Amino acid sequence: MTRTEHETSRWRLVWRQLPLLIALVALWLFLWDHIDVLTITTGVLLAIAVTRVLYLPPILLSGRFNPWHGLVFGLRMMGWVTVASLQVGFLAVNPRWHPMNSIIAIQLLTRSDLVTTLTAEATSVVPGTVVVDIDRERGLLYLHVLGTRTAADIERNRLQVLGMEEGIVLAIGTREQAASVREARRARRAAGRSAAGSGRESTRSSKGDPS
Structure with missing residues (x-):
């Protein structure tokens, strides 16, 4: 992988993680119940620490919402x-x-x-x-x-x-x-239709059985 490709991959990863970082900062602001420079700064630092320092399974967002x-x-x-x-x-x-x-x-x-x-x-x-x-x-x-x-x-x-x-x-x-x-x-x-068809066939067969 070239240096340009590596940088592109890194920025793509950052972009996918951005919604998670924003959500963590928003949660921090909700907990403090007010917004100022200090609260936003500490929220950003804590969000980065949670996603980068603490051991967590890697979560890659798809970047897609329907x-x-x-x-x-x-x-x-x-x-x-x-x-x-x-x-x-x-x-x-x-x-x-x-x-x-x-x-x-x-x-x-x-x-x-x-x-x-x-x-x-x-x-x-x-x-x-x-x-x-x-x-x-x-x-x-x-x-x-x-x-x-x-x-x-x-x-x-x-x-x-x-x-x-x-x-x-x-x-x-x-x-x-x-x-x-x-x-x-x-x-x-398809499996459900097949099972339903088999059930109807079994029912017809049992009704037509003279025994």
Whole structure:
């Protein structure tokens, strides 16, 4: 790599990290609740120290934001939270309900630390699900899920988490990540149609069986 290419790569890295630095400075200003030269200066220095001195996994922002997919993800999150809140509220007052919960492992589609963290945060916001562990190397989320009596309940929660990851990637992920989750979504839909078709064939076969 030539010196010019190295400098270009370095400045590209700084540009991608700039939103994170700005967010840390903004958080510092919110904590102090006033803005002056000293507060801004200390906020900038602390933001640089946090991102450069302390040991943190490298987080590279894609530099991309899709407003439409961001809006869709926000609306879907509100729907998930609303439905889950009603379900948990009903279970809490239902005298016949007996708790049956599960710890389930969900394989994420990406290995991005940022996407994994945001997916875990979004999952924990929805009532009835709590992230208990993350396997960063293998991209696994371990969740404690409320009310999982059947395999269908577990699959529904798995698809919901994958839907959250998909929404986050389509909103702020790289183009490569977006293409990957779209391909995985098409594969899931194709598998679902195939399973539904097989189920209908089995039903027709059983009805036509004279035995």
